[in-house]
Structure formats: C-alpha cells, structure tokens
Amino acid sequence: MPACFSLFARIVALAVFAFGALFSQAKQAGAETTPISAIVIEGLGKGTASLDGPWQFHPGDDPAWATPAFDSSRWEQLRADRPWGKQGHAHYTGFAWYRCSISLTPAPGIAPQFSLLVPHVKDAYEIYWNGSLIGRNGKLDSHPVWYYSQSAQVFELGDMSRGVLAVRVWKAPLLSDDFGDAGGFESAPLIGSPAAIATARAALDYQWLRSQQFVFGDSLLCALVACLSLLLWLRNPTRWLLFWMTGFAIVSPANLLLLNAHLHWSYVVAMGAAQVLSSIRDVSLWFLLVWLLSLHENSAITRLTRILACICLANGILDGVLIALSWRSQWSGMVQAADAISAFLYTLLEAFPLILAGYALFHRKTLDSTRWLVAITAFLDEMLLVFRNAVKQGRQFTHWPIASSIDSPLFTIGGSAISLRTLVGASLLVAIVYAVYNSVRDDQRRQDKLRQEKVELMRESERIRHYAEHDGLTGLWNHRIIVQRLRQELERSRREKVPLSVILIDVDHFKKVNDTFGHPVGDLVLKELSAIFMSSLRTHDWGGRYGGEEFLLILPGCSIEGALSRAEELRLAVQSARIMDGETMLEVTASFGVASNFTSNHEYEAVIRVVDTALYRAKSSGRNCVVSAEPNMPFC
CATH class of the missing domain: 2.60.120.260 (Galactose-binding domain-like)
Structure with missing residues (x-):
C-alpha cells in the first residue's frame, strides 16, 4: 500500500510539472503575440x-x-x-x-x-x-x-x-x-x-489660429505703430523718441514671424535672432522711459542708460551665438555655463526699467497724467517680467510652478487665452503709444510756436530795419541810406566804368505852403511828390529824401543827357500835379540840379556839393527849372 501511494505521488508530480511547462510556454507565446505595451x-x-x-x-x-x-x-x-x-x-x-x-x-x-x-x-x-x-x-x-x-x-x-x-x-x-x-x-x-x-x-x-487671435491683433498693431514711427522718424531724424518707438514696437511682430508663424525657420536662426530682438526691445524701452518720464535732464541717468544699453545688446548677441552652439555636443558644457552667466546678467538688466520708473514715481512732481500711466504700467510690466524670469531661472533648484502660473490664461476671449502678462504688456504698449503721440504733438506745437515766433521776429526786424532805412513820411530812403547808396554807386561806377548821374530836387516855396496851409498840408505835398518821383525810377535807380523838402535821385548807367531829360519830365509832372486838401487844390513847382561824368577822385561829399550848386543856380534862375552842373566846376 505504501508502495502504491508512493507511485501515485510520483505520477501526480510528473503531471503537475508537465502542465506547468505547457502553461509557461503558452504564456510566453501569448506575450510574443500581444506585448505588454500593445x-x-x-x-x-x-x-x-x-x-x-x-x-x-x-x-x-x-x-x-x-x-x-x-x-x-x-x-x-x-x-x-x-x-x-x-x-x-x-x-x-x-x-x-x-x-x-x-x-x-x-x-x-x-x-x-x-x-x-x-x-x-x-x-x-x-x-x-x-x-x-x-x-x-x-x-x-x-x-x-x-x-x-x-x-x-x-x-x-x-x-x-x-x-x-x-x-x-x-x-x-x-x-x-x-x-x-x-x-x-x-x-x-x-x-x-x-x-x-x-x-x-x-x-x-x-x-491654434483662434488661440493666437489676440497675439495676431497685438502684433499687427505693433507693426503699424512701428511703420508709422519709422516713417515719421525718417521725416524728422532729430526726433529720437520715434526711433525708439520703432525698436520697441517691431519686436512683437518680428518674434511672431520667427517663432510662431509655422515658417520652419532654422532653430538657430529663429532663436538667435529672437534673443537679439529681445535686447533691442529692452534698450528701446529704457530710452523711451528716459525721454517720456523726463529723466534725460539727469545726465547721470542718461549716461548709465547708454552704458547698460551697450551691455544689453552685447549680451543679446552673445546669447544668440550660444543658441547657435548649443546643439553641438562638444560645446554643450561650456554653452550651459556661459548661458547661465548671460541669463543672470540679463535678469539684472531687466530690473533697470524698475529703477527708472521708480525714480520717476519718486520725483512725481514732474509727471503729468500721461507720464503717470507710463511709469505705473512700465513698473508693473517689468516687475512681472523680472519675477517670472527669476523664478524660471531658479526653478531647476526650486521647482516652483509660479512662472507657469504667470503665463497661464486668466480668461479666454473668442478662443484667445489672455494672461496677466499679456494684459500688462498690452497696457504698457497703449500707454507708451499714447505718451509718444502726446510728446510728438507737444513737440510739434512747440516747433510751430517757435517757427511762428521766428516769423514774427523776422517781420518785426524787417519793420524796424525798414523804419531805420526809410523816411517815415514819404517812404523813400532816408538821408543816411541814400548817402550810403551814393557812395556804393560811385565805387561801382569807377570799377565797372559806367556813367552815373545824380539829381537833387527842392520844392519851390515850401515854407510858404507850410505857413499858409499848415504843416499837415505840407506833409501831403511831400507825399504826393514822393509818389511822382518813385513812379519814374527804374528797378536799379535809387531815390531818397535828402532832408526837409529836398530829394536825391541816383541814376546808375545814365548819362548827363538822359539825366537832364528825366529831370525835365519830373519837373513837368510836378508842375501839372493837382494836390487836393479837401476842397482846396494846391499847385507846386520844384527846382532840379543835375550832375554827371564824375572822375576817379570824386567822393560822394564832392558830388553832393556839385549837384547842390547846380540846384542853387536853378533856384537863382527863377525856380521851376532844370540846371546841370558846369563841366569844369571844381569838386572841392
């Protein structure tokens, strides 16, 4: 009995072993047919x-x-x-x-x-x-x-x-x-x-397109602002505010084309250029804040801004080069260390707008409502940016998700996700555009005012010069100017060897007119006679009031015969003139002295003496006549 039991136990053990082997093979076959990760x-x-x-x-x-x-x-x-x-x-x-x-x-x-x-x-x-x-x-x-x-x-x-x-x-x-x-x-x-x-x-x-509607709209607005600013700056290159507005606004559409437009740019080109563009955006914002917040009056802040701008641009170019080298395995270690230094420096530089905005807010007496808006939005935008980037750089040590939370959408409009960073950035853009518009408009108003003041000053200067050179009653050249013109024409006559004639005119019995009819009537007579004399002058002739009732006419290029003929015409015109004072009609005459053919040693004083002598002879001859100077009359 024990022997039978032992045999039965061995048979059962063999059967269990065989069944186990068959089950294991079937399991392996099933595993090959349907893998675990299928x-x-x-x-x-x-x-x-x-x-x-x-x-x-x-x-x-x-x-x-x-x-x-x-x-x-x-x-x-x-x-x-x-x-x-x-x-x-x-x-x-x-x-x-x-x-x-x-x-x-x-x-x-x-x-x-x-x-x-x-x-x-x-x-x-x-x-x-x-x-x-x-x-x-x-x-x-x-x-x-x-x-x-x-x-x-x-x-x-x-x-x-x-x-x-x-x-x-x-x-x-x-x-x-x-x-x-x-x-x-x-x-x-x-x-x-x-x-x-x-x-x-x-x-x-x-x-994807729906989610980017706000980004597209913002980029389109930025592109329009950048184009308009650039065109206005090209028209007036002295307005550097428009240049920096162009640099600030162009970054958003450029980055959209480089990074999000599905154009399959090479990563090296896209990201390398994006780093440089980010630096341009930062530098442009700095100079916009310096000008819009009236900080350019502080020479220390202006100098510091220029120095940091150079450092920021150099850092952006370096970061772009590091991007180009980062995919080469033999450079990865050095690139990683250099990029960490660059990122640390960039984070510090991003805090500079906070200093500018904070300084402007502290000295708020110089800020109007527009500059207040720019300072506040710039401070909020850059504070978010600095905090976000600082956390982003440090998350490999802290694993904080705050940077992602800042970029997470607050709400959605038409499929477009709007984050806090997006809202503040758009507000900053609107504030800067509005401030730049006001600044350019105020600058244009100042320029227009200065231009108008310049025109008025020129008019006033011309008016003063006119009064200084012209006789206030007749409008002819005054004594000083007509004598100066005589001296100049004498010099030109000698230099160019052209004839020159001079006519000196005296109104006959003018004192009697003043005594009989009064000085206002005498003034009227002088005005009427001055108009007759002026109407006879050529464009290159000169006529002036020599003094009292005497007039001096200078006739360049005119011989003695021509001068005598013109003097006679003027005598007849004066004689036939009818000057009305109310119902009273006045008739006056004038005497004319003419001189010409001056030699090289004739000075203007001598010319005046000669022509005055001829006039004296005309008055001695009964007045209302024309007398020329004697050919051999001495000039001294």
Whole structure:
C-alpha cells in the first residue's frame, strides 16, 4: 500500500510539472503575440484614435531599437499625452526612444489605409513603422537641427492591421532656463484614415489660429505703430523718441514671424535672432522711459542708460551665438555655463526699467497724467517680467510652478487665452503709444510756436530795419541810406566804368505852403511828390529824401543827357500835379540840379556839393527849372 501511494505521488508530480511547462510556454507565446505595451484599437471608423499609451520609453540612442523584433519589455512605460519631464525625467536631455505595438481593426466598410498625426514633439524626431523610417521633423544625422514650430506633422502608415511604432526623439541640450521638462511628446499622436487625419489637422490649425487671435491683433498693431514711427522718424531724424518707438514696437511682430508663424525657420536662426530682438526691445524701452518720464535732464541717468544699453545688446548677441552652439555636443558644457552667466546678467538688466520708473514715481512732481500711466504700467510690466524670469531661472533648484502660473490664461476671449502678462504688456504698449503721440504733438506745437515766433521776429526786424532805412513820411530812403547808396554807386561806377548821374530836387516855396496851409498840408505835398518821383525810377535807380523838402535821385548807367531829360519830365509832372486838401487844390513847382561824368577822385561829399550848386543856380534862375552842373566846376 505504501508502495502504491508512493507511485501515485510520483505520477501526480510528473503531471503537475508537465502542465506547468505547457502553461509557461503558452504564456510566453501569448506575450510574443500581444506585448505588454500593445495599444489595441477595434472598430476604427471615420474618426481618429488617440495613441496616448502605454508606450515603452528608454533614454539613449540605438538604431536597432526601431526593429519590431527588438525586445523592449523591460523598458519603462510612459504615456504620450504629456512630456517625459512630467513623468520622472525632468532633467534629461539628448536622445530617447518611444515604442509601442499597435493592433488595429477597422470598422466594417473602412479600408485599412491609415495615417498618423503627431501634434508636437520637442525637439527633433523621426518616426519608424515596422523598422522603416516613414518621416521626420528636423534633422538628427549627422548633427541635430530642430524647428521651433507648433505645427502638427502627418505621416502615412499605409495598409496595416498591426505593427510596431517607434519614435526617436532628440531634446536640445540644457540651457539656463530649460532643463528637459518639455522633452518628447507634448500631446498624444492620433491615428485614423487619411481623410480623418486631414480633418483633425485642420481642426488643430484652426484651434491654434483662434488661440493666437489676440497675439495676431497685438502684433499687427505693433507693426503699424512701428511703420508709422519709422516713417515719421525718417521725416524728422532729430526726433529720437520715434526711433525708439520703432525698436520697441517691431519686436512683437518680428518674434511672431520667427517663432510662431509655422515658417520652419532654422532653430538657430529663429532663436538667435529672437534673443537679439529681445535686447533691442529692452534698450528701446529704457530710452523711451528716459525721454517720456523726463529723466534725460539727469545726465547721470542718461549716461548709465547708454552704458547698460551697450551691455544689453552685447549680451543679446552673445546669447544668440550660444543658441547657435548649443546643439553641438562638444560645446554643450561650456554653452550651459556661459548661458547661465548671460541669463543672470540679463535678469539684472531687466530690473533697470524698475529703477527708472521708480525714480520717476519718486520725483512725481514732474509727471503729468500721461507720464503717470507710463511709469505705473512700465513698473508693473517689468516687475512681472523680472519675477517670472527669476523664478524660471531658479526653478531647476526650486521647482516652483509660479512662472507657469504667470503665463497661464486668466480668461479666454473668442478662443484667445489672455494672461496677466499679456494684459500688462498690452497696457504698457497703449500707454507708451499714447505718451509718444502726446510728446510728438507737444513737440510739434512747440516747433510751430517757435517757427511762428521766428516769423514774427523776422517781420518785426524787417519793420524796424525798414523804419531805420526809410523816411517815415514819404517812404523813400532816408538821408543816411541814400548817402550810403551814393557812395556804393560811385565805387561801382569807377570799377565797372559806367556813367552815373545824380539829381537833387527842392520844392519851390515850401515854407510858404507850410505857413499858409499848415504843416499837415505840407506833409501831403511831400507825399504826393514822393509818389511822382518813385513812379519814374527804374528797378536799379535809387531815390531818397535828402532832408526837409529836398530829394536825391541816383541814376546808375545814365548819362548827363538822359539825366537832364528825366529831370525835365519830373519837373513837368510836378508842375501839372493837382494836390487836393479837401476842397482846396494846391499847385507846386520844384527846382532840379543835375550832375554827371564824375572822375576817379570824386567822393560822394564832392558830388553832393556839385549837384547842390547846380540846384542853387536853378533856384537863382527863377525856380521851376532844370540846371546841370558846369563841366569844369571844381569838386572841392
């Protein structure tokens, strides 16, 4: 009996061993048929399915990991709906692989033709389907180059029912404020028919456009402000306020084109230029605050602003160069250290507008309502910026999420997310545009006022000069000027060897007119006779009141015969003139002395004596006549 029992126990043990071996083989066969990370999709119709996970994930790089036969069962499992930095790899950069096995059964009547939509992977990546490369975004060999773009990519899988999908990702090396937390997938890929994937991509593009409406509007406004400011500055290059307004406003649309416009710029070009543009924006803001807040009157602040502006621009250019070097592995360590220093310096420089705005607010007596608005909005904007960037730089030590909270939307308008930073930045732009407009308008008013004052001064100067050179009663040149003109014409006559004649006129019995009719009537007579004399002068002749009732006419280029003829015409004109004083009609006559043919030693005093002698002879001859100087009359 014991022997039978022992035999039975051995048979049972052998059966259990054999059953265990068969069960283990069946389990292994099942594991090979359906891997642990398999994504099973059944009945996929006209819509799409999300490949959020589980995926197998492993840091490092090996091309053999793309082959379907590779055993990745020991890899870590992650989901594809969020970056690997939020799943335990926050400080990892470089190469990493995702793998998953897909088992797909289409709905009845649906052709087994499928496409893959990858919303966004940071940074460069390649897609392998059953070991074959089917597409990429960016470049991995021989050195990684990635695109700073939010656009989704579509890859064709072709006929399929099952297979292995592998994604090779390269996350850029660490910089001071980027420690790998955004590596890999940002949202899960989608699978579906080509038509469904095309619809899904159009929907994503539409959602992206809706979310950027406020950004587009702000950038368009900035572009218009920049263009107008530049055109106005080109018209008046002395208004540097418009130049700095151009630099401040142009950064927003330029960064939109570089970073968010889906133009597939090279990352080196896009980010390198963006760093320089950020420095230009900061420097422009500094000079705008210096001028708008009336701080340019302080020479120390102006000098400090210029020095820091040079440092800021140099730092921005250095940061752009570091971006260009950051994807070269042999430079990554040095670039990381240099960028940390650059970021620290940049954070300090970002605090300078706080000093300018704070100084202006402290000396608030010089601020009007417009400058108050600029100072307050600038202080709030730069305080948010400094705090955000300081926390962002320090989050690799503190892991504080405050920087992300500052950028998180407060509310949504028409699909556009509006954050606190966006609101304050837009308010600062509006305040600066308004202040610059007021400043330019006030400056234009001051210039117009100065121009008007200059015109009035010129008119007053001309009026004073006119009174200083003309006789106040007759409007003819006064004694001083007519004598000066005689001296000049004598010199020109000798120099150019042209004839010159002089006529001296005296009103006959003028004292009797004053005594009989009064001085106002005498003044009227002088005015009427002056008008007769002026009407006879050529454009290059000169006529002036020599004194009292005497008039002197200077006739360049006129011979003695011509002078005598013109003197006779004037005598007849005076004799025939009828001067009315109310109902009283006056008739007057005048005597004329004429001289000409002066030699090189004749001075103007001698000429006056000669022509005065001729006039005296005319009055001695009964008046109302023309007498020329005797040819041989001495001039002294």
